Amino acid sequence: MDELEFRRRIMSDPKAKDAELLEALQQNERNAKYMDDILALDAQIEQAMKVDVPDDLADRILFNQPESNVVKVTFGKRAMSLAASIAFAFGLLVGEVNWGNVVVTPAQASLSDTAIKLVHKETSFVESLDENVSKAQINAKLLPFAYQIGQKFPYHVYYLNHCGFGDSHAMHMVFQGEKGKVTLFLTGVASPQTKSFDKDGMAGMVEPIGDASFILVGEEGEDYAKIGENIKKILNPA
Structure with a gap:
């Protein structure tokens, strides 16, 4: 694949x-x-799009409309809206209730599953690499996530x-643990709390860090x- 084709494909996806x-x-x-x-530009655009909307924005828009433009809400419409709201709230409740140590929350399950799949998929590509990654290289890759390391990384990094x-x-790093190679994403x-997992012959943990998460996967x-x-x-925060 030539450089022009590579750039075209990366720009499209x-x-x-x-x-x-x-x-x-x-x-x-x-x-x-x-x-x-x-990827850094994509992250900046995503961050710029995260704009908090005031809770009363809908009311402000409604009350600023001329009376002739305001749609009168009938009893039937109110009932349907109430039913939809209840159904929506119930859906949120089922997805967001913290079941303690019984199950992993959907968000964390998704993070750990995604991490395990990526490790399985890319093991053959990274297993023979040893880029001997430096602190400066790690900080360059951390920059889009607004974090930096203040001293030398405590493990030998093979890939970054x-x-x-x-x-x-995500930032993708492979380093030497105490028993084998560990992958960090x-x-x-965001994830709500620290959670360990053990699945498909691999183990690890999902841990919140500010509005982000880091996931460790390995043996x-x-x-x-x-x-x-x-x-x-x-x-540390950058």
Whole structure:
């Protein structure tokens, strides 16, 4: 794949990650830099679109309309609206209730499942790499997420890049744990609380950090709580 075709495909889908794109990233440093720039721009645009809407905005618009433009609400419409509101609230309740340690919340389940799938998918690509990543490189990849590390990363880092993560994006890092290689994803998707998981022969944890989450995935038997604490000690808001 030539550089022009690579840029065309990344512009049309910044989170694409097929075999041809991965090969083009590995063979051409300019391609990797271009993808990082596009993902960073995508993150800035997404952040800019997150505008809080006042709770009473609908009332303000309604009350500022001329009387002739205001639609009178009938009893039937009120009843249907009430029923829809109840159904909507019930749907939120089912999805958001915290069931403690019985089950993993839907958001966290989605994060851990996505992380496990990505690790399985990209293991063959990253398992033989050793980029000996530096602190400066880590901080460059952390910049779109508004975090920086204040000192040397406490583990040897084999691989570092940005990647598509479900409907979002993430920093993707592979480093040496105490028992084997551990993959770290830092994504802008929030999670409500720290939660461990053990699935498909892999284990790890999802941990909130501000409005973001970092996910650790690797072999069973790793002390992910300890690894998470060691990383959080050096991870600071930019």
